Amino acid sequence: MNSQELRQVFIQFFEKKHHTFVPGSSIVPENDPSLLFVNAGMNQFKDVFLGKDSSFNRAVNSQICIRVSGKHNDLEDVGKDLTHLTSFEMLGNWSFGDYYKKEAIEWAWSFLTETLRIPKYRLVATVFNEDDESESLWKDITDINHAQIVRCDEKDNFWEMGKTGPCGPCSEIHVCLSDEPINFELNQDVINDGRFIELWNLVFIQFNRLNNGELEPLPNKHVDTGAGFERLCAFLQGSQSNYNTDLFLPTIKKIERLTGIAYSDDDSGMPHRVIADHVRTLCFGIADNVFPSNEGKGYVLRRLLRRACRYAKKLGVENPLLYECVSDVVNSLKDHFTHLKDKEEVIKRVVLAEEESFLATLSSGLQMFEQIKAHLVAQKSTSLSGEDAFKLYDTYGFPIDLTSILAEEAGISVDFKQFDELLNKQKERSRKAASFEQQALDNAQQHVSHGQFDGLDLHLAEDLNIAKGGEARIIHDRDEKVGMARHHSATHIVHEVLRRRLGTHVHQAGSLVDSHRLRFDFSHFESISSQEQDHIEKEVNDIIQSNLKIDTFHTDLESAKKSGAMALFGEKYDKDNVRVVKMSDFSVELCAGTHVQNTEMIERIKIISETAISAGTRRVEAIAGTENIKEYLKKDIRALSENMQSQLEKYEKKVSKNMEKSWGDFSDKWQECSNRSIEKCDVGEMEEYIRKIKNCSFCILIVKKEQYNVSSFSLTTFTFPSHSTSDVSSCNTTLSAVMVLSS
Incomplete structure (x- = not known):
């Protein structure tokens, strides 16, 4: 059975049992600051579990999960064995206060043994030590061999999504890798000794873990199950390796062709596995508008890409290779994850740009590491200082995990504590450099220039007598407010035009708006030519002159999204009350800022710069308003004139000096031959x-x-x-x- 067939069979099995198919969510958690990436199929159903949403009581879906940080972090194991992945697909069925343990166990056993026809003698069920009910159900409603039911402790059979949130006991189904009947005693240690692979986890959610660690009962009991899609594929396709399936083999074969090195399941195949896995995760991340950067989610992708580059170099590759594997990943997944095909070219260009950037520094960084290693050998030391590790990180862009890999291969330890201290000092210096901000009565304005203050806004006044509930009058600068509104509305138009001209991968990565200019940061992987900037500016001005009416209204988040409103990446919104800014049929965004009433009030804009602020992020600066543009151009011409005059004076001095020298040489020669006849x-x-x-x-x-x-x-x-x-x-x-x- 191929991967596409397996996915469809699973979904159809539970649809027949009255489950609603819910498409998988983005890998970027929505309104959940506790997670960097979606790491389980139930993440998008958290509000349903907590009783805040009751759209359906049974669901089935397929969800891409990424586990490269926090409690669930598989990064270090990827490539070393044949099963671990940084991104994987989770098949799941859920009950929200509807059926419970009996149905979950019965249907899981039926799907595995009857639909997929996995031999019963190879399957083992585990239950939580204190969960007598689940053990009894396994014995009563299935025909599993009772000797193949194993009790396990909290470490293996009590499921928690994170430090807080829904949790509960679970029952796991494992398959024996040997095709022979199980004729040995089973216990928790045996289950984990490499002879078995977990296929499915049935989680019985009945508690909510609080911040203080205590468990409180949930209003209703729920079921959350997760079946490892790649592991099921491997078993059904006759392999013990996730990488020997139709999900990864096309990519691995491409790596073989590009490098000339055959793949193997042993340690020599680790580079192939790392590259195939990491490229797949990069595809899912970039398709969901996460771009490699130096912080947060973007930094995770950058680490993965650089780690994959390092393993490509182990295969003797000196030029970009990862981007050439993107199409193979997309083709293996496009039938279900159609957005990958839509974003294929964007993914390839982003990966290529990032590869080229890193490879330019990798060689020099490796040379520096070799110098450090040689020095340590000469000193008979086996410890790399945090200072040297930080230098590799800060100067050559080496992630600390890449330095760790190189050090481990050389039998050298790394002083991570000192590295962390230096890194924190650098962050503290950066924080202090940007910590002082002030604006006039910003918390009382309808819109501030950028973001919010981190903490309380404090306004000082002398001899001010005010009483609670009293009236206050704020006198604002009208020109300041109009300028702010003009530039804010212009920012929305610039954003939409950039998306239409450059691609839908363009998303806001930051912005600043004041009464005199706008600054817009956005995700993009290459510079914008002067000609393209002219086209963008013209298109923006054409929209402005169209005199589009700008409407604002409040609604709930879900309704806003259904209306086509664009939410800003990484922004947190009130689920029940958001403000929508709509410019006719041209642009719809969630926004709380001040805007003009129609686009013609913006008058026109002028793009004054386009630069890179990091790999994968560009910045456009522009000014709006006819008088504002005139004033800018006057200053620009004046500055240009002054610069030209300065350069001319320097040139004149240089020419004069050179002429004096040349004439001096000529005079010397003339004097030398002055006594000679001139014919x-x-x-x-x-x-x-x-x-x-x-x-x-x-x-x-x-x-x-x-x-x-x-x-x-x-x-x-x-x-x-x-x-x-x-x-x-x-x-x-x-x-x-x-x-x-x-x-």
Whole structure:
């Protein structure tokens, strides 16, 4: 059974049991600051578990999960074995206060043994030590061999999503890798000793873990199950390796072709596995608008890409390779994850740009590491200092985990504590450098220029008598407010035009708006040409002149999204009350800022710069308003004029200095030959005369400009000693003397 068939069979099995199919969510958690990435199929159902949403009581879906950080972190194991992945697909069925343990166990056993026809003698069920009910159900409603039911402790059979949130006991189903009947005693240690692989986890959610660690009963009991899609594929396709399936083999075969090195399931195949896995995770991340960067989710992707580059280098690859594997990943998943196909070209371009950037520094970084290693060997030391590790990180862009890998291979330990101290000091310096902000009565304005203050806003006043519930009047600067609104509305138009011209991968990565300008940061992987900037500016101004009406209204988050409103990446929204800014049919965004009433009030915009602020992130700066643009252009012309004048003065001084030196040299030569005779000749005799004097080291030809046009006569046929062929045919006709010097 291929992967596409397995996914469909699973979904259809539970749809027949009255489950609603719910498409998998983005890998970026929505309104959940506790998670960096979606790491379980139930993440999108958290509100349903907590009783805040009751749209359905049974669900089935397929969800991509990423586990590279926090409690659930599989990164270090990826490539070392044949099963661990940084991104994996979880098949799941859920009950929200509906059925419970009996149905969950019965249906899981039925699907595995009847639908997929997995031999019953190879399956083992585990239950939580304190969960007598689940053990009894396994014995009563299935025909599993009772000896193949194993009790386990909290470590393996009590499921928690994170430090807080829904949790509960679980029952896992494992398959024995050997095709022989199980004829040995089973216990928790045996289950975990490598002879079995977990296929499915049935979680019985009945508690909510609080911040203080205590468990409180949930209003209703729920079921959350997760079946490892890649592991099921491997078993059904006759392999013990996730990588020997139709999900990964096309990518691995591409790596073999590009490197000329065959893949193997042993340690020599680790680079192939790492590259295939990491490229797949990069595809899912970039398709959901997470771009490699130096912080947060973007930094996770950057680490994965650089780690994969390192393993590509182990295969002897010096040029970009990862981007060439993108199409193979997309083709293996496009039938179900259609957005990957839509974003394929964007993914390839982002990966290529990031690869090229890193490879440019990788060689120099490796050289630095080799120097450090050689020094340690000479000193008979096996410990790399945190200072050296930080230098590799800060100067050469080496992630600390890459340094750790290199050190581990060389038998060297790393002082991670010192590294963390240096890194925290750097962050503290950066924080302090940007910690002081002030604005006039910002918390009382309808819109501030950028973000929010981290903490309380404090306004100081002297001799001010106010009472609770009293009235206050705020007098604002009208020009300031109009300018702010003009630039804010212009930002929305710029955003939409960028998406239409450059691609839907463009998303806001930051912005600043004030009364005189706008600054818009966005996800994009290459510079924008001057010609393209002109097209963007024209299109924005065409929209402005269209006099589109700008409406604002409040609604709930779900309704806003259904209306097409674009939410900003990483922004947190009130689920029940959001503000929507709609510009006719051109743009719809969630926004709490001040805007003009129609686009014509913006008047026009002028793009003044386009730069990179990090790999994968660009910045456009622009100004809006006719008078504002005029004032900017005046200043720009004035600055240009002053710069040109300054450059001209420098040039004049340089030319004057050079002329003085040349004339000084000429005077010295003139003085040297002042006692020599100066012969005269007519124009017609000049060529003959030059032949006579061709061996002299210095001569001056005096030519009367009214008699002879220098530009019509060439000396190219005369070669002077130690001097290249001379040609004065281009000399100005006003010259009255030609000086020919030999070296």
